[in-house]
Amino acid sequence: MSDKFSGVEGFPRASLLSGPTPIERLERLSTQLGIDLSIKRDDLTGLGFGGNKVRQLEFYFGAALEKGADTVLITGAVQSNYARTAATAAAKLGLGAVIQMENRVHGMDEAYNTSGNVLLSRMLGAEFMHYPEGEDEAGADLALRRRAEELSSEGRTPYVIPLGLNNPPLGALGYMKAAEEILQQDDGFDCMVVASGSGLTHFGLLAGLRALGCKTPVHGICVRRNSAAQAQRLATVGAHLDALLDCDPITDASDILTWDGALEPGYGHIGPPARAAIMMMARQEGLFLDPVYTGKSFAGVPGLVKEGTIKPGERVLFIHTGGQPALFAYQSELEM
């Protein structure tokens, strides 16, 4: 194993995963799309409805427990899977959770503000706060830090899980470990397709593969920013990850592949390609995608086939990153 990869083992990690998630072949969609398509079921990571954040949070909670924290603070969209998963992990570990809801998605109805992940986080006993902006990561982090200072002055020991780009990308380590898990299950894929939001999942997977000597392309499907902006963000994540692991660059610029053909009408809204992808996965395979991330990221599979980037017959691994509880908050957009 290369040194770049073994560095990951030096970080504290809370045990939140239930075990390796399955890789399954999608028989009917393989036939329909003319490729050999499999799905990595990271919607089945085990904790609180699963999803990709469980792998990321193993490292944030590892750091929080090492620091003796009794409360974790996290920020995200109102229907944040990350916040719900953090509140679940906090409950399981006996910590408090503070969730800051950012006003990121406009024009939504009552269900958006009360159902899905919001309902679950309330059931978990999380404390809620609100942030009026949706595109101000540094400001959102600062507001969380202020709340953390208040908690400190009350004698509590808070740990902030940061959102902004200029923080050590601990969450990416979870997806470096996922890359290792995938290669142990099946190292014969021609490419992988995954959602690219904060970029920690996409970049962590890519970095894990490269650190283990695997050259398989990883297509990051944009869910929040266009291709150019997302590629720039990923380069920054990469620089921070190299610094965190104290190693030479793990990837080079040609490794960063982004596709934004399903991004419109923007973060947290369902466009025609995502809607088609959600219905196709449900009706062809009996599997549920989510409205914010995997609807868009799975739309990238037929999108990249149509463009010729994915060639007929290629072995493709789609990473299901979870998020299904938000379906119930998006009933009105899904039934349109």
Ligand SMILES: *Cc1c(COP(=O)(O)O)cnc(C)c1O
């Ligand atoms: C957060 C999330 C993503 C995006 O992961 P990043 O690491 O932020 O890029 C993808 N899918 C689901 C379901 C998510 O909740």
